Structures are given as C-alpha cells and as structure tokens.
Amino acid sequence: MQFYMPTKIYSENNCVKNHGKELAALGTKALIVTGKHSSRANGSLYDVTDALDNNHIPYCIFDEIEENPSVELAVRAADFGKQEQADFVIGIGGGSPLDASKAIALLIKNPEYDGSVFYQKIPLDAVPVAAVPTTAGTGSEATPYAILTRHDKQTKQSIAHKIFPKLALADSRYLISAPVFVRANTAVDALSHLLESYLNNNASDYSRMLCDYALRLFSSVKDALLEESRGNASSDPEFFEHLMTVSTIAGMAISHTGTSLPHGMSYFITYHHGVPHGKAVGTFLEKYLENCPDHDSVSHLLKIMGFSSIRELKEFLRQVLGEVSLTENEVRTYTDGMMANKAKLANCPYDVDYEMMYRMFYDSVKISG
Numbered sequence: 410m411q412f413y414m415p416t417k418i419y420s421e422n423n424c425v426k427n428h429g430k431e432l433a434a435l436g437t438k439a440l441i442v443t444g445k446h447s448s449r450a451n452g453s454l455y456d457v458t459d460a461l462d463n464n465h466i467p468y469c470i471f472d473e474i475e476e477n478p479s480v481e482l483a484v485r486a487a488d489f490g491k492q493e494q495a496d497f498v499i500g501i502g503g504g505s506p507l508d509a510s511k512a513i514a515l516l517i518k519n520p521e522y523d524g525s526v527f528y529q530k531i532p533l534d535a536v537p538v539a540a541v542p543t544t545a546g547t548g549s550e551a552t553p554y555a556i557l558t559r560h561d562k563q564t565k566q567s568i569a570h571k572i573f574p575k576l577a578l579a580d581s582r583y584l585i586s587a588p589v590f591v592r593a594n595t596a597v598d599a600l601s602h603l604l605e606s607y608l609n610n611n612a613s614d615y616s617r618m619l620c621d622y623a624l625r626l627f628s629s630v631k632d633a634l635l636e637e638s639r640g641n642a643s644s645d646p647e648f649f650e651h652l653m654t655v656s657t658i659a660g661m662a663i664s665h666t667g668t669s670l671p672h673g674m675s676y677f678i679t680y681h682h683g684v685p686h687g688k689a690v691g692t693f694l695e696k697y698l699e700n701c702p703d704h705d706s707v708s709h710l711l712k713i714m715g716f717s718s719i720r721e722l723k724e725f726l727r728q729v730l731g732e733v734s735l736t737e738n739e740v741r742t743y744t745d746g747m748m749a750n751k752a753k754l755a756n757c758p759y760d761v762d763y764e765m766m767y768r769m770f771y772d773s774v775k776i777s778g
C-alpha cells in the first residue's frame with residue numbers, strides 16, 4: 410500500500426493572493442493557460458496576473474483552450490510557450506485547461522519532441538505546473554492525469570506521462586459565477602471519481618479513506634444540487650466550499666486508483682455526441698453499482714451518500730443531468746470500443762463480458778432511431 414500526493418494544495422478564500430509568492434517562485438516567466446471567458450468572468454485570471462505582477466514575474470497568456478482540448482491544440486499552446494521562453498505553466502479553469510497545462514509543460518521541457526510523445530512511454534519531466542481550478546469536478550489540481558482528445562483514435566485518452574501540479578490554489582468563490590448546469594455536471598464528475606475509485610481493483614485503505622470522507626461531504630450538497638436543477642441557484646458559501654473539497658479529494662483518490670468503466674464508456678459519447686463529461690460519466694454510474702457483486706460495499710456507498718437505494722441515486726442523476734440518447738448501432742460500436750479498453754476493464758473489480766458491457770450501455774441510455 411502506498412500514498413503519494415506531491416502537490417502542495419491551498420484551499421481557502423483568496424488563496425491566489427495569499428500565496429502569490431509561492432506561485433511566482435515556480436519560474437522566471439509564466440505561460441498562463443485558460444479558456445476565453447470564464448477565468449475573466451470569475452476573476453481568477455486577474456488574481457493570477459496581479460500575483461505575478463506584484464512579484465515581478467512576467468507572463469504570457471494562451472486563452473484558446475476549449476472543452477476537451479485536442480493533442481493538436483496542446484502542441485500549439487506549447488509552441489507559443491516555447492517562443493515566449495516561458496519556464497512554468499499556470500492552468501486556470503476546469504479540467505480542460507488544467508489537463509492541457511500538464512501536456513503543454515511536458516512539451517516545453519522537451520522541445521525536441523512533437524505531440525506524438527504524449528502517448529509514448531518515455532520517462533520525461535515537465536516544467537512546473539500550477540493549477541487554479543474554477544470548477545469542482547475534475548480534481549485535476551490533485552491528479553497527475555492529462556486527458557486530451559485524440560482525433561486519430563476518435564476518443565479521449567490520458568497522456569502516458571504522470572505530471573502532478575507543484576502547486577494548487579483552490580478558491581471556491583470562483584465557482585459562484587459558473588452556470589448551474591456546469592456545477593451539476595462537474596459535481597457528478599467528482600461523484601463518479603469517488604465511486605469508481607472506491608469500487609476499483611487498485612483501491613487501498615488510503616484511497617477508500619478519501620472516498621469515504623468525500624462521499625459523506627457529498628451528501629451535504631446533493632439537496633442543493635437538486636434545488637439548483639429546479640432553477641433555484643445556491644448562494645451559500647458553504648455549498649461552494651464543500652463542492653470544491655469533494656472534487657479535490659476525489660482527485661487525490663483517483664490519483665491512486667484511476668477511474669473505471671463509467672469514465673471509459675463516457676469518452677465515446679463525449680467525443681461523438683458532445684455530451685459534457687460529467688453528464689457522460691453520470692449516465693453509467695447506476696449500472697456500474699448495480700453490476701457490482703460486492704453488495705456490502707455498494708450498500709455502504711449508498712448509505713454515506715444519503716441514498717436509500719441505487720434507484721434513488723439514478724433518479725437524482727436523471728434530475729440533475731437529464732438523459733442521453735443512442736441508437737442500437739452506436740451501442741454496439743461503443744461496446745466494441747470498451748471491450749478493447751484493457752486499462753479501464755482492468756480497474757473494474759468484477760469481470761465484464763461483451764454481453765454485460767452491451768447491457769450497461771443499452772440500459773443506461775434512451776434508445777433512439
């Protein structure tokens with residue numbers, strides 16, 4: 410059993426400002442990696458640039474990260490960073506910019522390689538990465554994973570290199586301005602991380618301890634998430650703090666176990682149908698639990714989340730996420746794809762044959778066409 414969590418994490422209001430010196434100490438010029446809008450709307454970008462200005466560290470900004478960033482986009486951002494002679498990367502935003510930052514940091518450190526190195530198992534370092542999460546779902550600030558869209562394989566896949574951020578600055582106030590549907594999706598992503606980490610062949614007492622704590626905390630936010638799905642947006646600071654804590658702890662948990670079937674299954678419907686990541690993984694949680702023969706663990710998980718049954722969990726997920734539609738042909742194609750995903754199958758604590766996988770897809774979605 411081992412526990413490895415090398416990221417220094419500050420989770421508090423104003424943490425970017427309070428720990429700006431540590432952020433600035435990561436290098437001599439920063440490449441800030443973010444999207445076009447949200448980091449400006451929630452103020453996180455300005456907090457970071459103020460912290461760098463106050464500590465006399467120059468920076469350049471790449472703000473073109475879109476949802477589910479591709480290998481090609483990460484290469485383009487890294488080219489920009491190299492040209493600007495940046496020697497550390499600050500990712501600001503949801504999972505997309507944070508994951509991209511890790512891949513970009515790898516290429517900046519190793520300019521002799523192109524994007525094909527992302528999926529080659531060569532031991533390589535990256536320049537330092539700092540992560541400023543502005544959604545509570547991915548937990549990327551506390552994981553070594555960087556998931557990119559691979560157009561060559563028509564799916565999403567984590568790069569082969571493990572890159573933990575050196576520093577994570579998690580200020581839950583950045584969540585307040587996020588749209589309600591983003592909060593719902595990202596919260597379910599964090600929930601999926603916890604359930605897939607707990608029910609996982611790599612789980613240990615350490616990783617289960619993290620899941621246990623965070624799932625109990627999740628039980629305190631689920632009513633507010635339901636209310637938000639009915640149009641009553643929350644303004645309770647404790648709600649946002651708990652969402653952020655759940656997400657970061659879930660990141661620590663999957664750092665040790667990886668994710669399993671719901672994540673593997675989700676990548677097809679995100680790539681081919683544009684379904685947001687949290688909704689895509691949440692679609693398959695019910696069946697992941699239902700097929701698990703370890704009924705004691707499943708009962709324990711339901712109890713600490715505050716659900717009386719898998720059915721109640723399913724109704725909660727439907728209410729906050731809505732449904733996904735697939736055709737029978739698509740179900741068959743994605744079943745084939747999942748049966749070839751040895752890594753995700755290996756993490757699943759029960760055997761899955763073709764028929765079970767087909768049923769998991771088929772019974773989790775609305776069949777159309």
Ligand SMILES: [Fe+2]
Nearest residue numbers: 547598686690
């Ligand atoms: Fe996820």
